[in-house]
Amino acid sequence: MNIKKYKGSEILVKNLLIERVEYLFGYPGGAIMSVSDSLDRHAGHICHILTRHEQGAIHAAQGYARVSGKVGVCISTSGPGATNLITGLADALIDSTPIICITGQVSYNLLGTDAFQETNILDISFPVTKWNVQIPRAQDICQTIRKSFFIARSGRPGPVLIDITKDAQLQEAIFEEILFHKVSYFRSCPKVEVNKIEEAAILINAAKRPLILVGQGVILAEAEEELKALSEKANIPIASTLLGIRDNNHPLFVGMIGMHGHYAPNVLTNQCDILIAIGMRFDDRVTGNINIYAIQAQIIHLEIEACEIGKNIPCDVPVLGDCKKTLPLLTERVQENIRQEWISDFITIQKQEEKIGQKDLYTKKESLTMGEIIQWINQYKNKNAVMVTDVGQHQMIASRYFYFSSSKSQITSGGLGTMGFSLPAAMGAKFGARYRQIICVIGDGGFQMTFQELGILLKNNLPIKIVLLNNGFLGMVRQWQELFFKRRYAFSALLNPDFIRLAQAYNISGKKIEKRKKIPEAVKEMFDCNTAYLLEIIVEREYNVFPMITIGTYGDEIRLY
Amino acid sequence: MKISILASNIERLINRVIILLNRSNFSLIYLNISYAKKPYIMRYTLEVKCTEVSIDKIAKQIEKHLGIISILYY
């Protein structure tokens, strides 16, 4: 019998189709042309989105993955195409985003000869991938692709890079459908230990002032309902990290913790008796000085990855496992409780915080604040809108004041703090959630890092709403210079182009606003527009984000102004 | 500290181990890679300069990588 053989690149695309990849983001080049060609032949089933830079492609794949919960895919050529992915890989690794990067490579017999556009991307990308692998022969493609998807999405998700040599793309081999349920010698998800859950429940039942801290782990595990069930049964307030779950409609969600987090959860972290950390990793931007962080509390840590337990903060009861499974087991074992006094402590401090908020939201100054703009966005946005923010002052303000009412509503670069992330991520997110409104809040600095990706909009009608908060500075850097470097504004002032004309060059409508009374109308007009829109708002130049926990060498306290 | 690792014979796996040690600035004094008794299984024997507390954390990070079967240190 004659078994049909296919070209390597064709086999690759067939595997992507089996994995139900609908969109992938990429950029062509010499070492990946055969794959591009095969993708084009399957254009009816799989859509290749041409970005304008490989960094844009990987950030778009991240945005897609974060909003949809699926694996994001991007492809690029060898050499410079591959190295341009590094920032995105590092970002996806630290923020646990499941993505697959496929890079072309020179032919097998040219490896190690400094061939044109050869770069040793495997060795370069080791520290920034969950796994990486080279495919030197077409017959290995099926196995490796399926295995890569399995690894990317299992346990704590992360980026996988697949480097495929040019000859492997061209050789012919047999296509076979391989199923993957298990990879040997790979601990994707630890076994649940019920005795630890019982220990945790005893602590919680005895606690007077327990506090839950949630991170992105709960979103990745799709365990939001399980989380709410625990919190509601025992009346435990939920504070969240930047990437964690927020729900402004729910009375037990008390806000964001961390350097620029909400005041109440930050203050009360140091007064709680039990801290229940779920799917988070005690980043230093969350804890500040670890020597004084929540030292009065006993810590219960629900985590999927053993190496996160006790990494930064000593843990009293580790509960390993997928929190989708461990949370219900814990909820079963905790007793109902009212905890009136503890909850009212939050309300008291929240009232104090509102006073701080007055300055942000109802300023008496002539210049506009970032906070009031987010407030107007809340007024006119759709209920389930997704906010994608870049990195800087606007990120902190937007996360603090945005009104969250549905899951997977915030996409931002948390662990790595990658400026330029948001614009491509917003485009990717629109592909991942066609029917949700996507709002991209971005600073004038971050916008200029990746604005070439506006080019994606020339071909694809993506009605994303870009809100550019222009303060003429690299605002967050300037704030630190003001506070810690005696106002020496070294290299942080920006001379900016005309952003509206720039948008026009890409056929994007836009408006620039400088006066307070024009904001509501402009925000409404932006949301009413059924294509992409750039709203540039000139905000106060020297505005500082407070409250702020100054850390490390700068002392440890919450600065309110 | 001495570290003994059993690992499946995946190419470049030793790189991941060394990168993790490097990240925390452990200096490597000795490294040996050999076949273990079973087929397709390798043994890495390393000696590094570090404290017990720090090796404890790094060992957990090494252990999570695909292909690492077990890790011992003393």
Ligand SMILES: Cc1ncc(C[n+]2csc(CCOP(=O)(O)OP(=O)(O)O)c2C)c(N)n1
């Ligand atoms: C790629 C990258 N380079 C540098 C930084 C350091 N950095 C953090 S915030 C910031 C300023 C951001 O300025 P802008 O985008 O204008 O936003 P703003 O803070 O003014 O809201 C800088 C330079 C970074 N996070 N990422």
